Amino acid sequence: MDAMRPLAVVTGASSGIGRELARTFAANGFDLVVCAEDAALAAAAEELRGRGTDVTAVTADLAMYDGVEQLYAAVLATRRPVAAAALNAGVGAGGAFVDTDLADHARVIDLNINGTVHLAHRLLRGMVDADEGRLLITSSVASLAPGPFQSVYSASKSFLQSFAQALREELKDTGVTVTSLMPGATETDFFHRAGMDDTRLGRLRHKDDPAQVAEDAFEALMRGRTRVVAGSVKSRVLGAAVKAVPDRVKAAGQRYWSEPRAARR
DSSP states (O other), X not given: OXXXXXXXXXXXXXXXXXXXXXXXXXXXXXXXXXXXXXXXXXXXXXXXXXXXXXXXEEEOXXXXXXXXXXXXXXXXHTTSOXXXXXXXXXXXXXXXXXXXXXXXHHHHIIIIIIIHHHHHHXXXXXXHXXXXXXXXXXXXXXXXXXXXXXXXXXXXXXXXXXXXXXXXXXXXXXXXXXXXXXXXXXXXSHHHHTTOTTSTTTTOSSOBOHHHHHHHHHHHHHHTOSEEEXXXXXXXXXXXXXXXXXXXXXXXXXXXXXXXXXXXX
């Protein structure tokens, strides 16, 4: 039976958009290899198994080289081709650049950029050899603008946006597709973990539903779309409108939403 079901890899699967992506893949007949670094992954995996899904859960820190290799070894151990992968694990660091620990900035780069590039390289080789596969990379609408008070995070998402589109062009003559997921502000633990509780964005009452974001992402991935601004109509309108705005204006707007209350003058 397992050989008849497609296999998907989902990172950041213990909560938020990643957990909803895993649920969506499971609901659509996929077995799963799921990964996160925290203890909540075990409960997420058990829930998925309760739906009749074969699940391999890997607790690993994808900001570390060895963590990515640990996950990839678990994928290889299934002896099954990867039909789809959602590279969703990511972290933010809010606050003024000079006031934030360098280690926090480095972790954003190590997880969002290095970990994603590393895992994409490992998984895409198999997909290209099979001439079949779908890769989803979670960027953000934040990739479209400079991000004062989350400068490294926004830059990391710009990198992922460019990276996804470059891969898509390279692979256009193969059976492998690459889709960029661009969510707006979503109701997850992201803002708390990024230290952004005291910002207008963190306190925003009506954030997008992560389940809706995951559904939009899955549909776009299965259709082989280039990218998707997922979630509410508000987020989609924002994603379309921001392209025409000068960077200095976008930067001022981002500052309004991301500047901590204590830093405002």
